[in-house]
Structure formats: C-alpha cells, structure tokens
Amino acid sequence: MFQDFSARCLMMQIxxxxxxxxxxxxxxxxxxxxxxxxxxxxxxxxxxALARQLFEINGVKRVFFGPDFITVTKEDNFxxxxxKPQLLSCIKDFIESGAVISEEEIAEYDGSHSEDDETVAMxxxxxxxxxxPTLQEDGGDVVYKGxxxxxxxxxxxxxxxxxxxxxxxxxxxxxxxxxxxxxxVEGVEQVQDEVDEISLKAFSELEKKLEDS
Numbered sequence: 001m002f003q004d005f006s007a008r009c010l011m012m013q014i015x016x017x018x019x020x021x022x023x024x025x026x027x028x029x030x031x032x033x034x035x036x037x038x039x040x041x042x043x044x045x046x047x048x049a050l051a052r053q054l055f056e057i058n059g060v061k062r063v064f065f066g067p068d069f070i071t072v073t074k075e076d077n078f079x080x081x082x083x084k085p086q087l088l089s090c091i092k093d094f095i096e097s098g099a100v101i102s103e104e105e106i107a108e109y110d111g112s113h114s115e116d117d118e119t120v121a122m123x124x125x126x127x128x129x130x131x132x133p134t135l136q137e138d139g140g141d142v143v144y145k146g147x148x149x150x151x152x153x154x155x156x157x158x159x160x161x162x163x164x165x166x167x168x169x170x171x172x173x174x175x176x177x178x179x180x181x182x183x184x185v186e187g188v189e190q191v192q193d194e195v196d197e198i199s200l201k202a203f204s205e206l207e208k209k210l211e212d213s
Contacts, residue, residue: 022159024139064158150186
C-alpha cells in the first residue's frame with residue numbers, strides 16, 4: 001500500500017511493509033551511493049547525520065537505509081500518525097539538500113571479501129542477485145555473517161527485524177533457494193545483533209519472573 005505525499009514532500013511515497021512497526025519511505029531520489037546500512041540504535045548512527053536526526057524523533061526504534069529508500073521502525077507504544085509527520089519533514093530536508101550518503105560511510109557494513117572461497121562467493125552472489133532485491137522491496141535486507149559447517153549465518157535487517165514472517169522468510173525462502181543452487185548449504189541460521197540479543201534476554205528474564213510469580 002502506497003501513500004503519496006507529493007504536495008508536502010517532493011514525490012515522497014510511503015509503503016507499508018510486512019512488519020506493522022516499519023514503514024518504507026521512498027523520496028524518489030538516491031539515498032545511498034551503493035549498498036544498505038542498518039542502524040539498530042542511536043549509538044550506531046554516530047557517523048550519519050540523517051540517522052541521528054531520525055533517532056531524535058520520539059518513537060523511532062531503528063533506522064535502515066537502502067539505495068533509494070529509508071525504512072524506519074517505531075516503538076510498539078507509538079502511533080504512526082504521531083511519528084510520521086516528523087519523519088517526513090526530516091527526510092524532506094535531507095533530500096532537498098542534495099546530500100547522498102557516500103561509500104565511505106557504509107564501508108564498514110560491506111560484507112565482501114576478496115579471499116572468499118567459491119562456495120561463499122556463490123552464496124553472496126545469490127543473496128545479492130536473487131534474495132536481497134526482494135527483501136529490499138519490502139524495506140528490509142539480509143546481511144551475510146558467515147558460513148561454517150554447512151550453515152549460512154545471516155542477519156535480517158530493516159523491516160525484516162522483528163517481523164512476524166521473518167522466520168518463514170529465512171527458512172522457506174532463503175534457505176530453500178540457497179540449498180537448491182548450492183549443495184554445500186545444509187541450513188540457514190539467523191544471527192542476532194547485540195541489541196536484539198539484549199532485548200531477547202530481557203524478554204526471557206521477564207517471562208521467567210512472570211512464571212515464578
């Protein structure tokens with residue numbers, strides 16, 4: 001579902017994603033020179049002026065940049081109608097300034113490696129050509145984190161983070177495709193970033209306390 005905000009913000013479109021807490025903003029102009037960037041928290045946005053400004057908006061939980069879109073994930077207890085106008089204004093100012101995030105800013109997020117063996121190279125090629133474009137359509141992405149003992153380690157980012165269908169996407173979509181083309185792949189495992197691990201640990205501790213009470 002798209003919403004057109006051309007009268008207020010260039011030719012800005014807002015697309016709903018499979019994650020109800022994430023929206024994909026399409027300003028109609030280039031955002032990144034290449035690649036994608038995931039900002040799981042304000043600390044990770046230290047080197048990005050736009051990401052920092054977005055995190056200053058109450059209710060913003062996570063920010064993700066694609067080549068021509070920006071995905072914002074909100075906190076559960078905030079309504080989009082309260083957060084959306086501020087997001088539009090912030091993104092509008094950035095785009096109208098003519099700024100484009102450079103390759104230097106995303107260098108540390110680049111998972112490529114010149115010494116990748118043939119199997120890893122094939123995994124990354126499939127991710128880049130067949131899987132990532134589909135996820136980016138929904139405002140998300142997948143980051144390659146390693147290949148060990150037949151298991152491909154991946155991290156879902158953007159709108160895919162916390163999405164109810166993310167596990168289905170991981171197992172039924174990504175895993176099946178990789179196994180079809182690459183016999184060495186035995187399975188796919190989702191790797192949580194530090195913020196997600198802390199959140200899951202806190203949630204587990206809360207569940208245990210509730211069970212014991």
